[in-house]
Amino acid sequence: MGMNRDLKRALDESYRVVVFTGAGISTESGIPDFRSPTGLWKKYAPIQFQDFMASADMRIEAWRRKFAMDETMAKAEPNKGHMAVSKLVDEGKVSHVITQNVDGLHQLSGVPAEKVIELHGNSTYAICLDCGLRHELAEVRVIFETSGEAPSCRECAGVVKTATISFGQAMPEDEMERAQEATLCADLFLAIGSSLQVFPAAGFPILAKRNGARLVIINREPTDLDEIADLVINDEIGPTLSAVTMLN
Template sequence: MIASDLRSGVERLGDMIAAAKTIVPFTGAGISTECGIPDFRSPGGVWTRNRPIPFEEFVASQGARDEAWRRRFAMEDTFAAAKPGRGHRALASLYRAGKVPAVITQNIDNLHQNSGIAPDDVIELHGNTTYARCIGCGVTYQLDWVKQRFDADGAAPDCTVCAEPVKTATVSFGQAMPEDAMQRATELSQHCDLFIAIGSSLVVWPAAGFPMMAKNCGARLVIINREPTDQDDSADLVIRHDIGETLGPFVGN
């Protein structure tokens, strides 16, 4: 069912939230655009101007690693200035109320954690861009450490422990999905009674499989996204309106 207007959609969503015992939100880039974080895939987005650097290329080429870090630091002011939006704050309110055990996200911006959801309860399918990690031994580095070395000679640094490349703690094209996050997302999807997909085009797999997994396990499915998705026909409610306006009424005190 596609909501005929924002008001009726919000009212129906409120009824579904009130009736649900366990809600699992699944968030994509759309929830963060009002916070100033660009949607990488949309027309005019970052990836239409800069080709993504696949993981194999990052590993094989110093030049690719240098370019990856140049792009990341060019975005630093954007990420640093971003604050949780109405959508993030609404989900944090539901989390504090005990309705939401955890959030599954495709986002890498750390805004769910900043909204008040415990880091262990933010299931990051595509990692996190606010810190770095060695791709060999997994040791964690702060971005300031990377930037200091990058600025010194213009080259992406290697790990001080094992000499393997240091990369943002994100999942690049061609890089394996995090097993623990995928397993936990699977369990959450299979055991909720309301699954809300928010701001995701639902085209990136395997992450896009979770809404239908939840639906097939008996959950009601809500999709909140400005553009149509391939899963709209299976949803119990589709709201094609601004995410902040849709979820704003659910922001608690």
């Protein structure tokens, strides 16, 4: 309980907390961590962005995988970890949630969309890479399953892709800027469920610490940044956050 007490004290003493989340917060909702030793990326190499753009066959394979994976993703509900973060946002304690996740579970748990900064995009809808028009997955799936072809934009006939950031695709500039601004305003940076190995995302906790914020890391396994953290909790995320936010 000592660690939880220290976490509660850190939260109580802070005025502007930024929460940063990785795959570990969503595994308790049944969403697999693709980077894990048993993860999907060990079975299938991720499709690189340049290959997606260059090859119609690669686009078809990307959509086939997407809809196969959605059978798992669609059943996922926010868990106690998401709900605890949502409560801290609701109370005004947390200013922003920066996430590496693409599952939309923070928004589903009640965090206002404008307070969620998605570094790796969002897998719950698609966009045209040429004109930026949003496409709903249900309509894309009908086109894909009836034609067998990768969908193109109904407005400009451009390439349509899930609104996630793929390997080799540029990080979203607006989101990176917003994440940096939020981090520099934080007095407590709470990194949850991330191995903190993937850059540039893992640069934010380092930036927070250098800027004078406290750094707290909650993750089941040790991370690369444990040595610079003020507090490290290696435990289950949902139960840990529920206990300190008094979430029943």
